[in-house]
Amino acid sequence: MADKTLVCKDCGKEFVFTEGEQNFYKEKGFDNEPQRCVDCRKARKQQNNNRGFRR
Structure with missing residues (x-):
């Protein structure tokens, strides 16, 4: 397996x-x-934590 370059779907x-x-x-x-x-x-994790979602 080799490193892969991916593109972020958000930014x-x-x-x-x-x-x-x-x-x-x-x-x-x-x-x-x-x-x-x-x-x-x-x-995204921080946003979810602020909305009351579990970690």
């Missing part, structure tokens, strides 16, 4: 989905690649 910036992250996703049984960059994931 449109490219980000790297590393080989280590890919292995982690595979071990956890996740079928889909991440759709958002780290910054947008953090922002």
Whole structure:
């Protein structure tokens, strides 16, 4: 497996989905690649926390 360059669906910036992250996703049984960059994931998580959603 090699690093993959993906495009964030929120901000449109490219980000790297590393080989280590890919292995982690595979071990956890996740079928889909991440759709958002780290910054947008953090922002979305913060928004959800502010709305009362669980972590």
